[in-house]
Structures are given as structure tokens and as C-alpha cells.
Amino acid sequence: MQLFYTPQHARVGDVIPYYEDGKFHLFYLKNWNPYFGSDRKDGWHLLNTKDMVHYGPETAIGILGGTGSVIKADGIYHLYYCVFEQNPQRQYVCHATSRDLDSWTKHEEETFGPDETIYLPTDWRDPYVFWNEEENCWWMLLCAQSQGKTGRRGCVGLCKSADLHHWECCEPLYAPHASMAAYECPDMFYENGWWYLIFSQFTDRFQTIYRMSRSCHGPWKRPKTDSFDGRAFYAAKSCGDGNHRYLFGWNPTRTQNTWNFDPDPNHEGYDYKTYDWGGTLIPHEIYAREDGTLAVRPNPALKEVLSIQNDVKWAPMNGAWEIGETSAVVDTPYAYASALSENDVPHQGCLALDFTFSEGTERFAVALQVDEEFARGYYFYLDPKRQRLEYKSAIRMHEQGGWTFQYDVELERPLELIPGKTYSMEIYIDESVMEVYVGGTTALSVRAYDLHDRKFGLAVSDGKVRFENIQLITMGG
Known part of the structure; x- marks a missing residue:
């Protein structure tokens, strides 16, 4: 038994958590790093757990694409994910539906890219969908880059929908013009009078960080400590069970020299090597202090x-x-x-x-x-x-x-x-x-x-x- 989940002959990439009926359904991206085992299975996989220590059987669900989100509306599960094109680089949001979380029907006619008057076409991924009661419509947050004069165009993009099938591109939810890279794996939730906006970045910093606001529209306050962990925890998204909220990220491996940065390939050992993409699933419990800022503690089930x-x-x-x-x-x-x-x-x-x-x-x-x-x-x-x-x-x-x-x-x-x-x-x-x-x-x-x-x-x-x-x-x- 493991304390922290790592699949056999593979790695845990970005986790897409969904909670229902006393169980966390943890979708995750598998084997997107250069692992070439005979049993390689790419794409979205599903783990079920009640305590983030004991996990049920893992299944592949037939979705080949990047990070996204899963919601339920009117008895139907909706899965949003992203796909990629090269030469030229383009990214698109895709949609699939299901009645059981296992078998998914893709709606290829609903695939869409960004409004290129607001956003660049090169980054349009990691869609996160939720119902915004204040606006009485569905919101989709995206990892995006806005149009701008400098190279610092990373932002959290925003689309809105009344029916989960047709989406309107809107001005970015958060665009501080600070980062060279798009803000990955955006996530947003409301708790005790505060809106929390979570995302990951890998240029100016390499961390999962957050902002907070009294309004879903911002302005977004940077707390004194705005990160949850260090370099070896990334692409984290949150999910609550009604009493506790957990942040699901990955602790990267260091064995494959994914980026060809290692200084000496003949050196024995791995501790000085660069980090790979993906690794081990790490769930932190997060909670709000009296001033609304977020703190981190261990999953209680570990003990x-x-x-x-x-x-x-x-x-x-x-x-x-x-x-x-x-x-x-x-x-x-x-x-x-x-x-x-x-x-x-x-x-x-x-x-x-x-x-x-x-x-x-x-x-x-x-x-x-x-x-x-x-x-x-x-x-x-x-x-x-x-x-x-x-x-x-x-x-x-x-x-x-x-x-x-x-x-x-x-x-x-x-x-x-x-x-x-x-x-x-x-x-x-x-x-x-x-x-x-x-x-x-x-x-x-x-x-x-x-x-x-x-x-x-x-x-x-x-x-x-x-x-x-x-x-x-x-x-x-």
C-alpha cells in the first residue's frame, strides 16, 4: 500500500477532481511524459477514493486530451477538456457527456477556440466550468494569453454560457500582465464571503498560487503568502466534500531528464536532476484562516x-x-x-x-x-x-x-x-x-x-x- 498514489509503470499528471455521494472521483492525465512502457495508456484515467489513501480500480475513460473539468447538470455529467495542434500552434476546448462517469459521448461540433481579438490562439486550455449563481449562468475559466504589447500576457480567460453547449468569449477574469506563460489549471470557488481563484504558473515562478476577492469579478487581492507549496507540487485543483476542501496536485519525478537540462548524464543518482512532468498524487487539505487567507495541512486519513x-x-x-x-x-x-x-x-x-x-x-x-x-x-x-x-x-x-x-x-x-x-x-x-x-x-x-x-x-x-x-x-x- 502507498501513502501517496503513483500508478504502476506510469505517472500522475494533472488531476481533475469531482465529488459526489461520499466519494472523490479523481480523473487525471496519465503518461504524458516520455515513458515508453509496453503497457502505456495515455489520456484521462479515473480513480475513486473516499479518503485519498485507499483507491479503487483505475480505469481509462477514452478521452485523449489535456486538463479540464467535470460537472453534473440535470442528471448529465459534462466533461470539458482541451486538444492541441502544432504548426501553427493552436489549442481548443472540447465537450463530452455521460450518464455514468465511465462511458462518454464526444460532441465534436462544439469544439471551439478563442476569440482572437481578445486572446491569442496559442493558449486556450484547461477549461474549468462552474455555475455562477450571482450571474445566473455557467462560467468557464481557461488557461490563456491575452492580446497585449509585451510578452507578459498570461491570464485567466473567461467564457459564459446559458446551456453548457454554446459559449461566449469575454474579457479575461484576471490579467495582471506579469507572467510570460499562460496561467494553467485555473480553479475557482466561494467560501465564507470570499472568492478564491487558483492557478499554476511556470515562468516568473513555478508554483500553484491563489488570489482572493469579495467579488467574483475581482479585483483580485494577492495575499502575503499566495502559494500552497513549493516547486515540487504543481497543477493543483481543489474539490470539497461539504466539510473539507482538498487541493490535488502532483509531486514530480526526477528520473527521465524530460527537458534535457541535466548537467551530467554520467552522474550516478537522481537528486540533482531536473523535474519531470507528472509524478505522485498529493492531496493537501486547505482551509481558511480568520482573515480569509488559505492555509495547508495534511490529509487526516494519513494518520x-x-x-x-x-x-x-x-x-x-x-x-x-x-x-x-x-x-x-x-x-x-x-x-x-x-x-x-x-x-x-x-x-x-x-x-x-x-x-x-x-x-x-x-x-x-x-x-x-x-x-x-x-x-x-x-x-x-x-x-x-x-x-x-x-x-x-x-x-x-x-x-x-x-x-x-x-x-x-x-x-x-x-x-x-x-x-x-x-x-x-x-x-x-x-x-x-x-x-x-x-x-x-x-x-x-x-x-x-x-x-x-x-x-x-x-x-x-x-x-x-x-x-x-x-x-x-x-x-x-
């Missing part, structure tokens, strides 16, 4: 399948550690202190703990797959001065890190860190996937391949930190 409590024992390496049954505390105001677990990192499981740090602490870390010299490993640093969670991979502790990474930060998430406040931290491990959650508000996805069956580590640089309520939970038989 239900991890039932085996393991004692965690720590061996101090540097510094005067106070080691308790479920705690480790160190005060090291002028040096780097570290402790290594006696436990190996499991292939599947969760390390959970609480931490509290004192005023003036430089930074501290929870590490995985650390060697006996406390050198190479995967480090998750908490950095109070920069107010962030930062990830450093094992290759940064190697001489080749100097030429492989031309930048200081590998992955990071903004995180408010206050001295004296206690924070929770959970790190879920599922083979090469690591999903980190801090404070019930912040997520960071990581893909790490090269190190296995090593130890956990704790580290503190120039400060005092209490790690408490340390638990290592693994999967039962």
Missing part, C-alpha cells in the same frame, strides 16, 4: 493508516543534549549541535514532533537519511531570521554541490517563526516522496531518491531548541 508507534532513541553527536523518552533539548549558543537517531528512516511512515526555539536562535533542522558522520542527508531547516522552511538535499554536502547548484536555496516556504511558540511538524515518507507540514499551515513537497536506510537527525545552530512529543509512526501489517 489512520499509520498505526505502529516506534520508540525513537537519539545519540548526541555534538553539544550538550538532554535526551528524554520523547524529547531532545539542546542549548548551544555559539556552536552547531547535532543528534542522530538509532532508528533507520522507514520506507513508509511519519516522523512527527513539536518544536520550540528561544530568542536569537540562528536556525535548526530535522534531517532524514543522515549518515553516521552527520554529513550527507536531507535537511529541513527552520530559519527564524529569514522566516522560512528550507530544504537542502544531500548533494549540497558534497563537493559537486558547488557546481551543480548555482544558487543558495534549493526549496523553501515562507513560514512565520516566533520565539517561544510551539509548532507541530510532520514529515511523511513514501519511498522517494517526502511531504512536510509545519504548524498546521505550511506544506513543502520534496522528491529524494539517492539515500536510503539511514538515520534521522536533529541539528541546532547557535541557539536553544526543544524537540518534544517525538513520534515515529509506521504502517501496520
Whole structure:
């Protein structure tokens, strides 16, 4: 059993979630990256799940096309997707209907492209359809590029319809003239007095982000932290069950050199390589704070399948550690202190703990797959001065890190860190996937391949930190 779903001999691409009768129907794009297995099946596939941990059989539904959306109106399911042409590049929206979510009838006569007086013909994809009660009509959001004087034309396009069959192109819903690329996988929902607009972008940034407004027409406010995760979580779309809302994205693999960017094809290992398209399905739970901004926490069902409590024992390496049954505390105001677990990192499981740090602490870390010299490993640093969670991979502790990474930060998430406040931290491990959650508000996805069956580590640089309520939970038989 997996904690996070990856199909055999394939990858999960963009997820199109639909909820009905206590079950999430997760359509997704399969095998759009250069995978050439004998059992390759392209196009839309369907997974059913109640908890985003246990999944029913996967089926292909016969739709060959790009991302879209699924809705139900008057007992009929409507599926909208996109298709592509090359030389010249053109993109179109397509429509299919069904009575059972399995067998679909395509309406090829309804295929349409953009109004080229408003939008460019090169980007017209990822249609997201919903009923807008305020306007009493159907809205379709699209990944598009508007006409404009500069190359920064990425926007969320808008079409409207009274019958789901005939669509009128309208001015963009959101067009800030900031991004060189179209805004992918748009998604929109209303909750507690706020409209939320979600989309993904890959030029100025490579993340799934959101905007918020009191009106479905905008203006669209950029919150202080406007992203849900980092570089290794993309193309996410949301779906709610009436009580909770989840954001479904993918954590990319790093094995195929899809974009031919890898610096040295002869280097052993994958941790320094570029990200592929698609990978592992990651569902985050998202929720609104009191001010309306959105926060991220883990899918609660993960803890239900991890039932085996393991004692965690720590061996101090540097510094005067106070080691308790479920705690480790160190005060090291002028040096780097570290402790290594006696436990190996499991292939599947969760390390959970609480931490509290004192005023003036430089930074501290929870590490995985650390060697006996406390050198190479995967480090998750908490950095109070920069107010962030930062990830450093094992290759940064190697001489080749100097030429492989031309930048200081590998992955990071903004995180408010206050001295004296206690924070929770959970790190879920599922083979090469690591999903980190801090404070019930912040997520960071990581893909790490090269190190296995090593130890956990704790580290503190120039400060005092209490790690408490340390638990290592693994999967039962």
C-alpha cells in the first residue's frame, strides 16, 4: 500500500477532481511524459477514493486530451477538456457527456477556440466550468494569453454560457500582465464571503498560487503568502466534500531528464536532476484562516493508516543534549549541535514532533537519511531570521554541490517563526516522496531518491531548541 498514489509503470499528471455521494472521483492525465512502457495508456484515467489513501480500480475513460473539468447538470455529467495542434500552434476546448462517469459521448461540433481579438490562439486550455449563481449562468475559466504589447500576457480567460453547449468569449477574469506563460489549471470557488481563484504558473515562478476577492469579478487581492507549496507540487485543483476542501496536485519525478537540462548524464543518482512532468498524487487539505487567507495541512486519513508507534532513541553527536523518552533539548549558543537517531528512516511512515526555539536562535533542522558522520542527508531547516522552511538535499554536502547548484536555496516556504511558540511538524515518507507540514499551515513537497536506510537527525545552530512529543509512526501489517 502507498501513502501517496503513483500508478504502476506510469505517472500522475494533472488531476481533475469531482465529488459526489461520499466519494472523490479523481480523473487525471496519465503518461504524458516520455515513458515508453509496453503497457502505456495515455489520456484521462479515473480513480475513486473516499479518503485519498485507499483507491479503487483505475480505469481509462477514452478521452485523449489535456486538463479540464467535470460537472453534473440535470442528471448529465459534462466533461470539458482541451486538444492541441502544432504548426501553427493552436489549442481548443472540447465537450463530452455521460450518464455514468465511465462511458462518454464526444460532441465534436462544439469544439471551439478563442476569440482572437481578445486572446491569442496559442493558449486556450484547461477549461474549468462552474455555475455562477450571482450571474445566473455557467462560467468557464481557461488557461490563456491575452492580446497585449509585451510578452507578459498570461491570464485567466473567461467564457459564459446559458446551456453548457454554446459559449461566449469575454474579457479575461484576471490579467495582471506579469507572467510570460499562460496561467494553467485555473480553479475557482466561494467560501465564507470570499472568492478564491487558483492557478499554476511556470515562468516568473513555478508554483500553484491563489488570489482572493469579495467579488467574483475581482479585483483580485494577492495575499502575503499566495502559494500552497513549493516547486515540487504543481497543477493543483481543489474539490470539497461539504466539510473539507482538498487541493490535488502532483509531486514530480526526477528520473527521465524530460527537458534535457541535466548537467551530467554520467552522474550516478537522481537528486540533482531536473523535474519531470507528472509524478505522485498529493492531496493537501486547505482551509481558511480568520482573515480569509488559505492555509495547508495534511490529509487526516494519513494518520489512520499509520498505526505502529516506534520508540525513537537519539545519540548526541555534538553539544550538550538532554535526551528524554520523547524529547531532545539542546542549548548551544555559539556552536552547531547535532543528534542522530538509532532508528533507520522507514520506507513508509511519519516522523512527527513539536518544536520550540528561544530568542536569537540562528536556525535548526530535522534531517532524514543522515549518515553516521552527520554529513550527507536531507535537511529541513527552520530559519527564524529569514522566516522560512528550507530544504537542502544531500548533494549540497558534497563537493559537486558547488557546481551543480548555482544558487543558495534549493526549496523553501515562507513560514512565520516566533520565539517561544510551539509548532507541530510532520514529515511523511513514501519511498522517494517526502511531504512536510509545519504548524498546521505550511506544506513543502520534496522528491529524494539517492539515500536510503539511514538515520534521522536533529541539528541546532547557535541557539536553544526543544524537540518534544517525538513520534515515529509506521504502517501496520
